Amino acid sequence: MNTFAVERKIAGWHIFVAIFALSLGILFGPLQAWEHMGWNTYPALQAVGLQSYYQGLTLHGVLNALVWTTFFITGFLTYVVAKSLNRGMTFPKLSWAAFFVMVIGLVMAAIPLLLNLATVLYTMYPPLQAPWYYYLGLTLVVVGSWMSGWSMLLTWNAWRKDNKGATTPFLALASLISMVLWQICTLGIASEILVLILPWSLGLVPGIDVQLSRTLFWFTGHPLVYFWLLPAYVSWYGMMPKQAGGKLFSEPLARLAFWLFLLLSTPLGFHHQYVDPGIPEGWKFLHAVLTLSVFFPSMLTAFNVVASLENGGRARGGTGLLMWIRSLPWGDPSFTAQSLAMIVFAFGGVGGVINASYNVNLVIHNTAWVPGHFHTTVGTGVTLTFIGILYWLIPHFTGKALWGRKWALWQAWLWTIGVAIFSQGLHRLGLLGAPRRTMLGVATDNYGTPEWLFPRLMTGLGGTIMLISFCVFLLVVIKTMRNKETAQVEMPVAEALHHETIPAWLNNWQPWLVGAVVLILIAYGPMLVQSIAQLQMTSPGFNGLW
Amino acid sequence: MIHVHVYEKWWIGLTVAMLIAFSLAIGVSGFMMGIQLPSPEALVNPNTVAKQGDFANPGLKELAPKKYVAYIRAEANPWKFRPEKIEVPVGSTVTFYVTAVDVQHGFKLEGTNINVQILPGQVSKMTATFNQKGEFPFVCTEFCGVGHQNMFGKLIVK
Numbered sequence: 001m002n003t004f005a006v007e008r009k010i011a012g013w014h015i016f017v018a019i020f021a022l023s024l025g026i027l028f029g030p031l032q033a034w035e036h037m038g039w040n041t042y043p044a045l046q047a048v049g050l051q052s053y054y055q056g057l058t059l060h061g062v063l064n065a066l067v068w069t070t071f072f073i074t075g076f077l078t079y080v081v082a083k084s085l086n087r088g089m090t091f092p093k094l095s096w097a098a099f100f101v102m103v104i105g106l107v108m109a110a111i112p113l114l115l116n117l118a119t120v121l122y123t124m125y126p127p128l129q130a131p132w133y134y135y136l137g138l139t140l141v142v143v144g145s146w147m148s149g150w151s152m153l154l155t156w157n158a159w160r161k162d163n164k165g166a167t168t169p170f171l172a173l174a175s176l177i178s179m180v181l182w183q184i185c186t187l188g189i190a191s192e193i194l195v196l197i198l199p200w201s202l203g204l205v206p207g208i209d210v211q212l213s214r215t216l217f218w219f220t221g222h223p224l225v226y227f228w229l230l231p232a233y234v235s236w237y238g239m240m241p242k243q244a245g246g247k248l249f250s251e252p253l254a255r256l257a258f259w260l261f262l263l264l265s266t267p268l269g270f271h272h273q274y275v276d277p278g279i280p281e282g283w284k285f286l287h288a289v290l291t292l293s294v295f296f297p298s299m300l301t302a303f304n305v306v307a308s309l310e311n312g313g314r315a316r317g318g319t320g321l322l323m324w325i326r327s328l329p330w331g332d333p334s335f336t337a338q339s340l341a342m343i344v345f346a347f348g349g350v351g352g353v354i355n356a357s358y359n360v361n362l363v364i365h366n367t368a369w370v371p372g373h374f375h376t377t378v379g380t381g382v383t384l385t386f387i388g389i390l391y392w393l394i395p396h397f398t399g400k401a402l403w404g405r406k407w408a409l410w411q412a413w414l415w416t417i418g419v420a421i422f423s424q425g426l427h428r429l430g431l432l433g434a435p436r437r438t439m440l441g442v443a444t445d446n447y448g449t450p451e452w453l454f455p456r457l458m459t460g461l462g463g464t465i466m467l468i469s470f471c472v473f474l475l476v477v478i479k480t481m482r483n484k485e486t487a488q489v490e491m492p493v494a495e496a497l498h499h500e501t502i503p504a505w506l507n508n509w510q511p512w513l514v515g516a517v518v519l520i521l522i523a524y525g526p527m528l529v530q531s532i533a534q535l536q537m538t539s540p541g542f543n544g545l546w
Numbered sequence: 547m548i549h550v551h552v553y554e555k556w557w558i559g560l561t562v563a564m565l566i567a568f569s570l571a572i573g574v575s576g577f578m579m580g581i582q583l584p585s586p587e588a589l590v591n592p593n594t595v596a597k598q599g600d601f602a603n604p605g606l607k608e609l610a611p612k613k614y615v616a617y618i619r620a621e622a623n624p625w626k627f628r629p630e631k632i633e634v635p636v637g638s639t640v641t642f643y644v645t646a647v648d649v650q651h652g653f654k655l656e657g658t659n660i661n662v663q664i665l666p667g668q669v670s671k672m673t674a675t676f677n678q679k680g681e682f683p684f685v686c687t688e689f690c691g692v693g694h695q696n697m698f699g700k701l702i703v704k
Contacts, residue, residue, distance in 0.1 A: 052692055054689065054691075054692060054694075057689075121689050125649075125650050125688075125689075127648070127649050127650075127666060128649050128650075128689075128690075128691075209667070210650065210665045210666055210667055210668075211665055211667065211668055214665075249551075250548075250549075250550070250551065250554065252548035252549070253548070253550065253554070256548075273663075274583050275583065275584055275652075275661055275662045275663045276584070276663045276665070276668075277584050277585070277586060277587060277662065277663065277664075277665060277668040277669065277670040277671075278586055278665065278668050279585070279586070280585045280586060281576070281577075281582055281583050281585045284583055284585075285572075285573065285576065285577075288569075288572060289569050292565050292568055292569055293565065295561070295564075295565060296561055296562070296565065299557065299558075299561040300558070300561075303553075303554055303557045304554075307551075307554075353568065357568065357571075357572050358572040358573075358576055358583065359572055359575055359576050359581045359582065359583060359659070360572065362581075362583070362659045362661045363659070363661075365661050365687075366652050366654065366661065366663075366687035366688060367654070367687065433654065433656045433685070435652065435654065435685055435686065435687040435688075436687070437688070437689040437694070438687075438689075438694060438695050439694075439695040440695070442695040442696070443685075443695040443696075443698075446695065446696060446698055447656075447683040447685055447698045498549060500548065500549060503547075503548060506548070534589065536589060536667045538591055538592055538593060538666070538667055539592055539666045539667060540593070542622070542648055542649050542691075544623075545622055545623055545649065545690065545691030545692065545693075546691055546692050
């Protein structure tokens with residue numbers, strides 16, 4: 001039997017860097033939340049080299065949203081693909097090379113971040129200008145993640161040759177779709193950095209086109225959230241039903257949801273640019289409709305995953321219309337963390353429809369509502385799911401029993417309570433007109449109202465609870481790594497409820513890839529041609545504003 | 547064809563109906579009722595816009611009674627809108643033209659649907675009518691440096 005020792009090692013190192021980045025990045029979260037409450041700790045932190053709120057905010061965004069997610073996902077999916085195909089990586093050296101490219105990139109980006117030379121937030125909007133090696137470092141992180149994806153695809157290709165005509169197992173297919181989506185959508189940020197930003201930050205050209213750089217950024221920026229989300233869906237569809245004691249309700253529709261994400265995730269970036277002056281209303285409306293259409297696979301997921309959990313609840317003896325929920329394994333931290341992540345994510349989904357809604361978005365665009373929103377999605381839907389995955393994955397990799405089951409349960413519940421309060425605060429502040437990415441404690445004295453006070457306090461309190469929850473998580477991880485008690489924990493793999501033949505159109509890349517490219521050409525092609533025709537390389541860089 | 551449970555068919559139908567309803571609602575309100583988004587107005591050179599043209603002397607200009615245009619420049623270091631204060635009589639319709647001379651900024655006017663990204667090189671245009679007396683802050687909504695939180699102005703409706 002293959003024990004996948006190599007893949008464990010590859011995934012383990014990715015996940016180690018991911019947890020390290022998250023631990024560092026998350027420390028800044030409460031500092032922001034406390035500033036909103038009116039307690040600015042940054043002046044005191046200058047002694048340790050931290051210059052400003054905005055440096056902390058940049059570190060928080062880059063380390064949590066980019067580094068933690070990308071490293072976790074590439075590591076986790078490498079392992080899932082190998083296990084699901086029951087086949088080790090065909091070229092493990094490629095996966096290792098990918099890891100080292102990502103680490104080198106991370107170090108190159110981390111140095112200017114820590115030296116306060118790259119306080120440009122994670123969106124790095126020009127003409128704010130960081131040193132060229134910061135951008136190159138981020139590029140290497142992305143290139144490394146591509147290489148991880150290539151390694152998975154080559155392994156699948158080898159598997160296919162040995163299994164002619166066979167249907168790719170769900171977990172492998174879903175993982176591969178996530179990685180291919182990433183390959184397609186990162187073409188935007190790759191061209192932004194390589195064509196526009198690097199020549200400009202190296203001083204080879206005097207100016208940059210600001211509007212075009214935003215368009216290229218958001219070409220990647222929204223599908224990025226599906227790159228975060230789909231690995232969580234891999235677990236929700238393909239693993240959690242097993243953990244709940246049940247089976248996957250509809251495997252064909254689970255596959256359909258993933259194909260639809262591949263098809264629809266990219267041609268909708270303008271919804272991040274609804275208020276940009278350089279894009280006509282008609283194109284924004286087209287992207288609005290396409291954004292709403294991604295609601296469709298999300299709703300498929302909501303039904304299918306909940307039905308699968310119901311199947312588990314009933315298999316465990318649950319009855320009644322809703323009372324089966326009580327029969328779910330709420331004593332299992334992995335299950336509980338992911339279920340709570342799902343519930344919080346559902347609220348994020350509803351808020352997301354508001355963000356997507358073209359002119360309704362005017363009320364909340366660029367306000368504190370937006371970080372309120374994405375802490376329910378990537379900050380909890382994704383992050384708490386990954387934490388839940390780690391509660392089985394670390395024992396599975398190390399052979400050590402999970403330490404402190406009750407502590408881990410508390411961690412999941414505390415995070416959920418914390419984010420509920422924290423996000424409520426930010427959503428309310430947004431509706432009251434408070435901008436995002438702003439020292440709100442100071443802004444309150446400038447243009448705030450007394451109504452801001454209560455939600456500011458909610459943000460501070462919620463953020464504090466989330467910090468406590470994260471400390472508990474680290475305690476559980478460290479104690480588990482040092483645990484003397486051993487355990488045999490398997491990777492949960494859910495079976496399908498009905499053994500159906502998967503039709504060819506749900507096992508064939510071609511129609512979905514062609515469709516994705518066509519949609520991208522329709523949604524982006526004409527605007528990109530026009531932007532290039534009227535290219536405005538006029539904005540010099542600014543690097544002394546922080 | 548794949549097997550789909552009858553409840554799931556209902557669920558899919560409901561989802562499609564919601565999506566159509568949402569799209570219609572935003573489409574009708576946007577294109578028939580005029581609740582619109584910013585769209586391309588003019589291109590400018592950010593390096594010279596403060597020295598020549600409409601933005602060299604920013605401020606309010608009266609076109610007709612109760613009908614105004616306001617030219618506003620967004621600037622970092624010091625972080626300011628120029629002008630910082632605009633006064634109009636109640637019932638006025640004001641069209642704002644805003645641009646940036648350096649980095650990206652934002653412009654959100656409380657109590658209205660005016661919420662726009664301000665980019666160097668682009669002119670952002672928005673219009674609103676003010677039927678209520680009071681003071682409405684307009685604030686910068688995009689990170690533009692360490693003074694970002696101090697960047698705001700005031701529209702006074704008298």
